[in-house]
Amino acid sequence: MAPAKSAKKKSKAPLVFQSPDGKSSPHPDLDTLVQQTIARVADKWTLLTLEALDQHGTLRFTQLAELVDGVSQKMLTQTLRQMEADGFVTRTVHPVIPPKVEYTLTALGRSLGEAFCSVWTWAEKNYKAIEKARVAYRERPRISR
Amino acid sequence: MAPAKSAKKKSKAPLVFQSPDGKSSPHPDLDTLVQQTIARVADKWTLLTLEALDQHGTLRFTQLAELVDGVSQKMLTQTLRQMEADGFVTRTVHPVIPPKVEYTLTALGRSLGEAFCSVWTWAEKNYKAIEKARVAYRERPRISR
DNA sequence: TATGTCAGTTACTACGAGGTAAGTAGCATG
DNA sequence: CATGCTACTTACCTCGTAGTAACTGACATA
Numbered sequence: 205m206a207p208a209k210s211a212k213k214k215s216k217a218p219l220v221f222q223s224p225d226g227k228s229s230p231h232p233d234l235d236t237l238v239q240q241t242i243a244r245v246a247d248k249w250t251l252l253t254l255e256a257l258d259q260h261g262t263l264r265f266t267q268l269a270e271l272v273d274g275v276s277q278k279m280l281t282q283t284l285r286q287m288e289a290d291g292f293v294t295r296t297v298h299p300v301i302p303p304k305v306e307y308t309l310t311a312l313g314r315s316l317g318e319a320f321c322s323v324w325t326w327a328e329k330n331y332k333a334i335e336k337a338r339v340a341y342r343e344r345p346r347i348s349r
Numbered sequence: 350m351a352p353a354k355s356a357k358k359k360s361k362a363p364l365v366f367q368s369p370d371g372k373s374s375p376h377p378d379l380d381t382l383v384q385q386t387i388a389r390v391a392d393k394w395t396l397l398t399l400e401a402l403d404q405h406g407t408l409r410f411t412q413l414a415e416l417v418d419g420v421s422q423k424m425l426t427q428t429l430r431q432m433e434a435d436g437f438v439t440r441t442v443h444p445v446i447p448p449k450v451e452y453t454l455t456a457l458g459r460s461l462g463e464a465f466c467s468v469w470t471w472a473e474k475n476y477k478a479i480e481k482a483r484v485a486y487r488e489r490p491r492i493s494r
Numbered sequence: 495t496a497t498g499t500c501a502g503t504t505a506c507t508a509c510g511a512g513g514t515a516a517g518t519a520g521c522a523t524g
Numbered sequence: 525c526a527t528g529c530t531a532c533t534t535a536c537c538t539c540g541t542a543g544t545a546a547c548t549g550a551c552a553t554a
Contacts, residue, residue: 241476251384278503305500324383333436411531423514
């Protein structure tokens with residue numbers, strides 16, 4: 205009935221940006237920009253890689269492959285390239301044989317790690333509450349069915 | 350999402366949990382638990398829905414469908430059910446015709462919103478830096494090609 | 495000459511997330 | 525009696541993500 209496309213057309217009228225308190229974006233795209241940024245950054249491998257680098261400082265490719273649990277070479281490369289492009293890590297190639305490539309967080313990368321710290325802390329504090337809520341939801345008495 | 354079982358074999362040596370500062374988990378699964386929690390929570394539609402509810406308080410289904418830009422009915426329902434099961438929102442059905450269903454954040458949901466606030470703030474502050482980094486990466490002089 | 499090392503790249507493939515659209519319930523209104 | 529409203533559910537199908545595994549390059553060592 206209301207497919208996404210027609211919904212998108214509808215939201216061209218800037219409903220999202222008419223926040224009632226008036227503290228919304230200076231220009232209509234800020235929200236979108238921020239959302240894209242978060243979507244980009246809130247990726248599984250990116251987060252795990254960020255954590256590994258944050259904890260251990262400088263790391264080589266194979267060290268990261270061991271630390272980031274379950275990552276494939278392909279995804280690790282992809283993730284690191286992306287993080288490099290976004291300015292979160294520096295990639296230092298030492299032209300020796302066998303190759304030696306070192307990855308380190310930039311200031312931007314470190315600040316991202318700090319920002320995610322509160323989410324991390326939140327998860328530590330609340331994962332039990334979520335588990336409880338899930339159980340309660342499952343056991344929940346159903347009026348009809 | 351995390352099949353990666355064959356890769357897990359490799360990481361039998363608990364490298365991840367031997368954090369050098371010794372401030373790591375009391376038991377080896379905390380890290381995993383927290384990561385799963387974050388992976389669950391750091392979902393596009395969940396984040397956008399969370400934001401909409403955080404900003405506007407109580408909302409009906411169609412209001413959410415308008416506010417959460419680009420979401421399909423299917424995904425909105427799915428997201429809301431999940432958030433309800435996880436204890437982030439309450440779902441109130443008013444038995445009237447036509448149906449009226451209202452969604453509100455729980456305390457847990459609001460605390461999640463607060464935790465993500467720092468990431469949100471970070472994104473607001475740094476999306477320009479990321480954009481700059483991307484341009485720099487693209488324009489970057491290549492030694493060989 | 496063969497084998498190992500590190501840091502990838504590439505081709506092939508499969509799975510599943512998610513989009514689209516139609517169906518459902520129950521009553522109110524024209 | 526047909527259409528519309530709200531809040532979904534369901535079936536179908538596509539497209540992208542990511543896993544697997546083999547291959548590369550340049551040299552060092554046995």
